[in-house]
Amino acid sequence: MRNTVALMDLAYVTHATHANSRLVYLVAVPEDEHTLTVTGPPNGEIYPPGPGWLYIIAGDVASIGRKVMVGNGEGPPVDYGAIKK
Amino acid sequence: MLTHSFLLMPALISLSAHCLSNEHSSSSSPEHEHSPAHAAHAHKSEPPAWNGYTPQGTVNPAPFTPYYVPDGATSYDSASPLVHYKGTWADAHSPDFVGGSSRRTAQPGASFFASFTGTGVEWFGSTGPEYGPADVFVDGRLVQRVDTQSEKGHFKQRLFWKFGLEDRKHTFKVIHAGTEGEKKHREHTVIDVDALVIYKGAPPPPPQPQHAHEYPPSRVLAESEPAPVHAAAPPPVQGWELVQKGSSGVSAMQLAIISPTHAIIIDKVEHNPLTIDNHPAWATLYNLETHALKPLHVKSNSFCAGGAFLGNGTLVNVGGNPVYEDRTASADFKQTDGLQTVRLFGPCDAADVTECDIYEYTTRIHLSTPRWYSSVVRVQDGSVLIIGGSKRGGWINNATTNNPTIEFFPPKYIHDANGMPIHLQFLADTLNANLFPISFLLPDGRIFIAANRDAIIYDWKKNTETRLARIPNGVRVTYPMTGTGLLLPLAPENDYKPEVLICGGSTLDDTKPAYEMSSQDPASDQCVRLLLTPEGIERGWQVEHMPHPRLMPDAVLLPTGTVVIVNGAGSGIAGYKNVRHQVGVSNADNPVLTPVLYDPTAPVGKRFTTGLPQSAIPRMYHSTATLTPNGDIMIAGSNPNIDRSEVAYGTEYRVEWLRPPYMTRQRPVIDKAPHAINFGEKAKVLVTIPDDLRNEKLKGEFPYFLSGVEVVQLTA
Numbered sequence: 001m002r003n004t005v006a007l008m009d010l011a012y013v014t015h016a017t018h019a020n021s022r023l024v025y026l027v028a029v030p031e032d033e034h035t036l037t038v039t040g041p042p043n044g045e046i047y048p049p050g051p052g053w054l055y056i057i058a059g060d061v062a063s064i065g066r067k068v069m070v071g072n073g074e075g076p077p078v079d080y081g082a083i084k085k
Numbered sequence: 086m087l088t089h090s091f092l093l094m095p096a097l098i099s100l101s102a103h104c105l106s107n108e109h110s111s112s113s114s115p116e117h118e119h120s121p122a123h124a125a126h127a128h129k130s131e132p133p134a135w136n137g138y139t140p141q142g143t144v145n146p147a148p149f150t151p152y153y154v155p156d157g158a159t160s161y162d163s164a165s166p167l168v169h170y171k172g173t174w175a176d177a178h179s180p181d182f183v184g185g186s187s188r189r190t191a192q193p194g195a196s197f198f199a200s201f202t203g204t205g206v207e208w209f210g211s212t213g214p215e216y217g218p219a220d221v222f223v224d225g226r227l228v229q230r231v232d233t234q235s236e237k238g239h240f241k242q243r244l245f246w247k248f249g250l251e252d253r254k255h256t257f258k259v260i261h262a263g264t265e266g267e268k269k270h271r272e273h274t275v276i277d278v279d280a281l282v283i284y285k286g287a288p289p290p291p292p293q294p295q296h297a298h299e300y301p302p303s304r305v306l307a308e309s310e311p312a313p314v315h316a317a318a319p320p321p322v323q324g325w326e327l328v329q330k331g332s333s334g335v336s337a338m339q340l341a342i343i344s345p346t347h348a349i350i351i352d353k354v355e356h357n358p359l360t361i362d363n364h365p366a367w368a369t370l371y372n373l374e375t376h377a378l379k380p381l382h383v384k385s386n387s388f389c390a391g392g393a394f395l396g397n398g399t400l401v402n403v404g405g406n407p408v409y410e411d412r413t414a415s416a417d418f419k420q421t422d423g424l425q426t427v428r429l430f431g432p433c434d435a436a437d438v439t440e441c442d443i444y445e446y447t448t449r450i451h452l453s454t455p456r457w458y459s460s461v462v463r464v465q466d467g468s469v470l471i472i473g474g475s476k477r478g479g480w481i482n483n484a485t486t487n488n489p490t491i492e493f494f495p496p497k498y499i500h501d502a503n504g505m506p507i508h509l510q511f512l513a514d515t516l517n518a519n520l521f522p523i524s525f526l527l528p529d530g531r532i533f534i535a536a537n538r539d540a541i542i543y544d545w546k547k548n549t550e551t552r553l554a555r556i557p558n559g560v561r562v563t564y565p566m567t568g569t570g571l572l573l574p575l576a577p578e579n580d581y582k583p584e585v586l587i588c589g590g591s592t593l594d595d596t597k598p599a600y601e602m603s604s605q606d607p608a609s610d611q612c613v614r615l616l617l618t619p620e621g622i623e624r625g626w627q628v629e630h631m632p633h634p635r636l637m638p639d640a641v642l643l644p645t646g647t648v649v650i651v652n653g654a655g656s657g658i659a660g661y662k663n664v665r666h667q668v669g670v671s672n673a674d675n676p677v678l679t680p681v682l683y684d685p686t687a688p689v690g691k692r693f694t695t696g697l698p699q700s701a702i703p704r705m706y707h708s709t710a711t712l713t714p715n716g717d718i719m720i721a722g723s724n725p726n727i728d729r730s731e732v733a734y735g736t737e738y739r740v741e742w743l744r745p746p747y748m749t750r751q752r753p754v755i756d757k758a759p760h761a762i763n764f765g766e767k768a769k770v771l772v773t774i775p776d777d778l779r780n781e782k783l784k785g786e787f788p789y790f791l792s793g794v795e796v797v798q799l800t801a
Contacts, residue, residue: 005770006574006644012392012400012461013709014339014351015659016569016589016637016652017521019393020463023574023642024581028770036770040762044465045530046581049396051432053342053714054758054770055644058778061747062644063754065714067345067434069761075397076468082496082504 004028005038006055006062007047007070022047026054041070049073149364152183152209152241153356154282156669157731161199161281163188168281169198172261181240182279187211189277193263197278200256205248205284208259210277212363213238217274218262221245224255230262233276239363241279246358252286284731320696322682324746327698331376331740334359334369336729337721339392340709343400346373346436348711348719351402354386355728358738370438373713376740381443385426391459391521396467398432401494402443403471404456427451427494453492453505458482458520458564465530469494470545472534473512473522480660481517481565481595489513491545500548511541511550518561518595523570527617528581535570535587536563537595542617553615554625559592560609565659565672566591567637568609573685574646584621586685588612588650589635591658602664604657604674608636612683632695633677639710640683641718643745649697649718651680651743652704659706661725671725671734676703680743700741705734710743716752718743751775 005028011021024047027039038054041047049071056063154160161167162184164176172195176186187210188197199206208221212235221229231245245259261276339351352367359366359380366380367387392402404426427450433441452471459474470493475486489512496504511534512519519536527533532543538561540553562568568590575581590609593602610633613626631650638653657673658664664672678701682694704710706725713719723737730736757771 006646008642008644008712009394010342010712010714012339012341012394013639013711014391015458015521015564015707016567016639017391017460017523018569018571018640018711019391019461019524020526021571021642022525023644023646025574025576025578027577031769034756034771034773036772037767038762038770040764040766040768042577042581043764044467045526046528046575048463048465048526049467049764050394050463051398054755055716056753056755056770056772056774057644058753058774060645061750061752061775061778062716062745063752063772064716065345065644066755066758067714067760068758069398070764071396071467071761072763073397073761074467075399076395076466076495078495079498079504081498082493082502 004057005036006057007041007068008053008055008065009047009050010053020048022052044071148181148241149354150239150241151243151356151358151360151363151365152280152282153365153729155356155729155731155736156726157735158205158282158284161283162186163278163280165281167199167201168278171196171198177277179240183209183241184280187240187277187279189275190261191275193261196258196260198256198258199281200254201281201283202252202254203283203285204250204252205246206250206255206257207243207247207282207284208245208257208278209241209280209282210244211238211240211279212242212244215275217276219244219276220260220262222256222258222260223247223250225258231259234274235363242363243358243360248284248358257281321698322694322696324749325697326742326744326748327700328742328744329702329739330742331371332378332738333371333721333740334378334380334738335367336707336724336736336738337709337740338707338724339387339390339402340711340719340721341392341394341400342373342711342713343370343430343432344434344436344438345714347371347433347438348373348713349381349400349430350721351383351387351390351392352724355736357729368443370433370441371740372438373715373719379438379441381430381441383428383443384445385428387426387428390426390428391456391461391471393461393463393469395463395469395494400430401461401469402426402428402430403452403461403494404459404474452494453496454488454490456488459488460522460524460534462524462526462532464493464526464532464545468497470524470532472524472532473509473519473536475520480599480663482520483517484513487513487516487519491543499546507548509543509550511539511543511552512536515539516595518563518566520564521567522563523568523585523587525570525572525583525585527572527583528575533572533583533585533617535585537561537566540615553622556587556613557626557628558609558611560590560611560613561592561595562587562590566593566595567659568635569638569640569650571640571642571648573614574642582616582618582621584614584616584685586612586614586640586648586683588631588640588683589638589653591636593658599663600665602658602672604664604666604668604672606658606664607656608634608654610634614685627689629689629692631683632681632693633679635677636673637706637708638677639708641710641712643712644716645745645747646684646686648683648685649680649710649743649745650683651710651718651720652708652723653677654703654705661706662727669726669730669732669734671705673705673725676705676734678703698743702737702739702741703734704737708737715748717745717748751777753778 009022011018053065216233335352361380368381456474490506654673655675708723
């Protein structure tokens, strides 16, 4: 028996490229019948910070996805050395 | 043009939770004047572009109005004998009108009438302060009251359209709709007819080949490789549904889910039926629940752009096409060249999308070099890496147009590049078929990149590349020998070992001139996988074969870890107007109308499932597919044309929804989940698991879980 939590990037699709398409299974521990403790991906290499979608999978049946922001939600670093002459 | 004036950047990328406010918009009001002065904006010195094809007259772009006659339709001028008038009508003359004239009336009850044989009709005319209401009848029935009044004057406007009629004789009638209640105004309101465009029935799509082996095999089988098995007539798979519902309004060349309720669709500049500010739109939001459209403002030509979300959720859309296509070069957006454009779309998570739009700050924010067909990868700090592309529009890449560099957005001060492009030798070595490289961030922070027949792992922090083995059997996998790639699911059980899957493409020689290529040249049915660990790299590419050869496929991951491969053509090459035996102008033919399911965890030889529902709609060049929040697959687009066409393979606006079997079962439900989750942090997710799923076993063995650790064990 297995139920899983999938964190997905649904990609930006054009010309058969699915940019940043990604599925990362998250560590999830059941607390009770209705509660999972889900651990975010270990780092930005496993799932780069940004928007994602959580799906619960039971057997081969997936839930409707919920949007989630992975990381701290802040903008990427701005390197002034690269944008000022 | 350089990137050294980035003053707005910090403010822009700190936006996180809402759409950019309108006050930032610098989009000018694209009002037309009733004068032909727009033609003075001649782009005389522009090089040829737009997929390498430059029609005659390109040096004199015309105003970009909704009036357009696609291949497969016929335009009838207001003076045509097709149109019969009743009441008092008079001709107005101007070079801005179709055929130089328009016929107008100020008499309530005056009407015009036409009968035609076909599947659609459009009424084009003028709007303005003096214009008023009209009642439109199709086949004798009142279908709509149209108000042609507008604050400013516009010509060649689409006042009414009706598509999708049964292919037979129809009648069309418009009556000046002055009423007693409007008596004060009606003496002053007019309606006019400039032209009617009649759509003939589109020919049915060519028949699907019964068996994949009708295409001669294009590859050389490796000795160790099992021969492909093609099932002659696969039994239908129970539970899958394919539903056609909705219209994308603009052709869905680029597609991304932005919220629980909406997708964004970005097209190139062309005569789409959806309009905005009195000209055709080329981007829209699509409501996944109601199928309603909200056209977006775009100033530059987004043809052939790439896109990605930044770490704060802002969507960046980079690169594109220059502006000098004759019929789609607009006085509205003048010289806004898309090649270096960065378009920004802020997070737009609410169902009400009224305030959401695309913003461009062309002089302040742009790429450091022109890029056409570059790929965009979000990296571990939330910025994006922009890979390769061509310096100008064209078809297949070559050494003259190649842009064998990378850059970041926001720019980075690394590798002595100071925000300017960083050379990547791999992109110079992979000419010619190397555009839209297949690229994914790996769990060690490096980037997998495949282009043409080759692949590397690129370390962007050290600026070093590690070459991987060549893709077997001569298959090229990037534009215009377009295949598709995925990073297979990552799981903690096997320490997130990354494995890439690349399917489709072509073995055509990419140094041959276009006149030696044909739309009938077979595509490849090959899929290859490479486990990106030292052992996996040592083992090399693993070869499999799809049930059908496919060029331009889309591979879509489902949450369950299986892959749907959909869309594409069985022969030819990406693009249009280049090769021999074009269909319409498509470089590709033999649409593959049946999706296949690929289970990466099943034993070799049992991974493909055929028998999924067959579509009636070819999805050729410029088609797309994505998983939705709902868990089904949205399929849209197909447009191997320079501008909207109604002949095969025409410009496709119909949307389809491929529904996996779980859509009709009782599903687990996420009752509550956090809006944000940080790295390594724990969060509570409230769920309801249907009783019958509590003890269900996963089908097949899951290599990702070979360590035997259960991810979640729910107990009843």
